[in-house]
Amino acid sequence: MSGDKSYMNKHLWELDQELFKIIQDEKSRQKEGLEMIASENYTSLSVMECLGSCLSNKYSEGLPNARYYGGNEFIDKIETLAQKRSLATFSLDATEWGVNVQPYSGSPANFAVYTGIVEPHGRIMGLDLPDGGHLTHGFYTPQKKVSATAMFFEPLPYKVDPQSGLIDYDQLAQSARLFRPRLIIAGISCYSRVLDYKRFKQIADDCGAYLMADMSHVSGLVAAKVIPSPFDYCDIVTTTTHKTLRGPRSGVIFFRKGVRLVKPTGEKVLYDLENRINAAVFPGLQGGPHNHQIAGIALCMAQAQTEEFKNYQQQVVKNAQALCKKLQEHGYNISAGGTDVHLILVNLKSVGLSGGKAEFILDEVNIACNKNTVPGDASALNPSGIRLGTPALTTRGMKEQDLYKVADFIDSTVKLGLEIQKKSGPKLVDFKKVALEDFKDKIEKLKNEVKEFALRFPLPGHDNY
Numbered sequence: 001m002s003g004d005k006s007y008m009n010k011h012l013w014e015l016d017q018e019l020f021k022i023i024q025d026e027k028s029r030q031k032e033g034l035e036m037i038a039s040e041n042y043t044s045l046s047v048m049e050c051l052g053s054c055l056s057n058k059y060s061e062g063l064p065n066a067r068y069y070g071g072n073e074f075i076d077k078i079e080t081l082a083q084k085r086s087l088a089t090f091s092l093d094a095t096e097w098g099v100n101v102q103p104y105s106g107s108p109a110n111f112a113v114y115t116g117i118v119e120p121h122g123r124i125m126g127l128d129l130p131d132g133g134h135l136t137h138g139f140y141t142p143q144k145k146v147s148a149t150a151m152f153f154e155p156l157p158y159k160v161d162p163q164s165g166l167i168d169y170d171q172l173a174q175s176a177r178l179f180r181p182r183l184i185i186a187g188i189s190c191y192s193r194v195l196d197y198k199r200f201k202q203i204a205d206d207c208g209a210y211l212m213a214d215m216s217h218v219s220g221l222v223a224a225k226v227i228p229s230p231f232d233y234c235d236i237v238t239t240t241t242h243k244t245l246r247g248p249r250s251g252v253i254f255f256r257k258g259v260r261l262v263k264p265t266g267e268k269v270l271y272d273l274e275n276r277i278n279a280a281v282f283p284g285l286q287g288g289p290h291n292h293q294i295a296g297i298a299l300c301m302a303q304a305q306t307e308e309f310k311n312y313q314q315q316v317v318k319n320a321q322a323l324c325k326k327l328q329e330h331g332y333n334i335s336a337g338g339t340d341v342h343l344i345l346v347n348l349k350s351v352g353l354s355g356g357k358a359e360f361i362l363d364e365v366n367i368a369c370n371k372n373t374v375p376g377d378a379s380a381l382n383p384s385g386i387r388l389g390t391p392a393l394t395t396r397g398m399k400e401q402d403l404y405k406v407a408d409f410i411d412s413t414v415k416l417g418l419e420i421q422k423k424s425g426p427k428l429v430d431f432k433k434v435a436l437e438d439f440k441d442k443i444e445k446l447k448n449e450v451k452e453f454a455l456r457f458p459l460p461g462h463d464n465y
C-alpha cells in the first residue's frame with residue numbers, strides 16, 4: 001500500500017498494485033477465453049457504474065417512504081423506479097402484481113418466499129438438482145440436507161424422464177396429490193426446453209398449492225418475449241438479475257395481488273402475499289438493501305425493454321441452437337434432443353469421457369463450462385455431461401457461424417481428452433497429471449487458437465479491469 005497521507009481519494013491502481021493486478025488478470029481471462037457457463041454474462045458499463053457509485057454508502061432499511069433511517073429521499077426514488085421498471089419489463093399491471101427488488105441475490109430471494117408463505121417444515125416441491133433444478137429448490141441427498149431450503153422446509157423433488165430428458169409432469173401430478181405441498185417451484189438451472197406453466201398451474205390448483213416460477217436462468221428471454229412467460233400462470237415469480245437479464249448480481253421477487261380465487265359460494269379470496277413476502281425479506285432475513293444493486297436493477301430493466309435487448313435474446317437462442325446443431329453433426333448426444341433456450345446439456349456417456357474430465361480439459365484451453373449430471377446418472381459426484389450456455393458469447397457479438405467454430409473447438413478438445421485418457425486410465429487425478437505433463441504442447445496449441453479467436457470479440461465494461 002502507498003505510504004501517502006490518506007488512501008481515501010486514490011484510485012485502486014494507484015493504491016494497491018497487488019490487488020489491482022489480480023483484477024486485471026481476471027479481466028484478461030475473461031477476454032482471452034470463451035465463457036460458456038450458462039448462468040454467467042457480462043453486464044453493461046452503465047450497470048457497473050451504478051455498482052461503483054455512492055449508493056453503496058447508504059442505509060435504508062424498510063421500503064420506499066417507510067424507512068427506519070433518514071436521508072432516503074433519493075434512495076426512495078431509485079427503489080420506486082426499479083419497482084416500476086421491473087413491472088413494465090414483464091408487462092405487469094401494478095394492480096395485479098407487486099415486486100420486491102431488495103433480495104441480495106437469487107438464493108436469498110427464494111428463501112424469502114419460502115419464509116413468507118411456507119410455515120417452518122412446510123412442504124415444497126422443486127425439480128431435483130441432478131435433473132436440472134437448483135440447490136435452493138430443496139436439494140438433499142440420502143446422506144445430507146444440503147441446502148438450507150431442505151433443513152428448514154420439507155422438500156420432495158420431481159424428476160425428468162430418464163429417456164426423454166423432459167420433465168415428467170404426470171409423476172409430479174401424482175406425487176403432488178399425495179404430498180400436498182404448500183408450494184410448487186417451476187424453475188431450472190439446467191434444462192433446455194420451455195416449461196409448461198399451464199400444466200404446472202393445473203397441478204398446483206389440484207392440490208391447493210401456490211405456484212412459484214424461479215425464472216433466474218431465462219428472465220432475459222421472458223422479458224424479450226422469446227419464450228412463454230410464467231406470469232400468466234404463477235402466483236410468485238423470482239429471478240436473479242445477472243444471468244440472461246444482464247444486470248447487476250441481485251435478486252427480485254414478483255407476487256400477485258388482488259383476488260386469488262372465487263369460492264363456489266361467490267366469496268372472493270384475496271392474495272395475502274405482499275406483506276408476507278416483504279416482511280420475510282426485511283426484517284425477516286435481511287437488513288439494509290444494497291442500493292447500488294437496486295440502481296443497477298432499475299437500469300437493466302430499462303435496457304431490457306429496448307429493441308437491442310430483444311435482438312440480443314433472439315440471437316442467444318439462435319446461437320444455442322447453432323452450437324447444438326454443430327455438436328450433433330460431430331456426433332454428440334444432446335439431452336432433450338435440442339434447445340429452446342440459452343443452454344444445452346451435452347451427454348458424454350457414449351463418447352466415454354466424464355463430465356469432470358471434459359470440464360477440466362476445456363478449462364485448460366480457455367473454454368469455461370461446468371460438468372453436469374445427465375438424466376439417469378447414478379452419481380451426482382461423477383456426472384456424465386457438460387452444460388454449455390450462449391448468453392456471454394452472444395453479448396460479445398458472436399453469431400451462428402462463430403458458434404459453429406466454438407463447437408469445433410469443443411470437439412477437438414474432447415478428442416484430445418480421449419487421447420489423454422487412453423494414456424492416463426480412468427481416474428481424474430491421473431488424467432490431470434498426464435494432461436499437464438505429457439500433453440502440454442497440444443493443450444497450448446489449442447489454447448492459443450481459442451485465445452486468438454476469443455480476442456476478436458470485445459467485452460463490455462471497463463477496458464482493463
Ligand SMILES: Cc1ncc(COP(=O)(O)O)c(C=O)c1O
Pocket residue numbers: 039105106107108110134136187188189214215216217240250
Ligand atoms: C434457478 C436458479 N435460482 C436461483 C439461483 C441462485 O442465485 P444466486 O447464485 O444469485 O444466489 C440460481 C443460480 O445459479 C439459479 O440457477
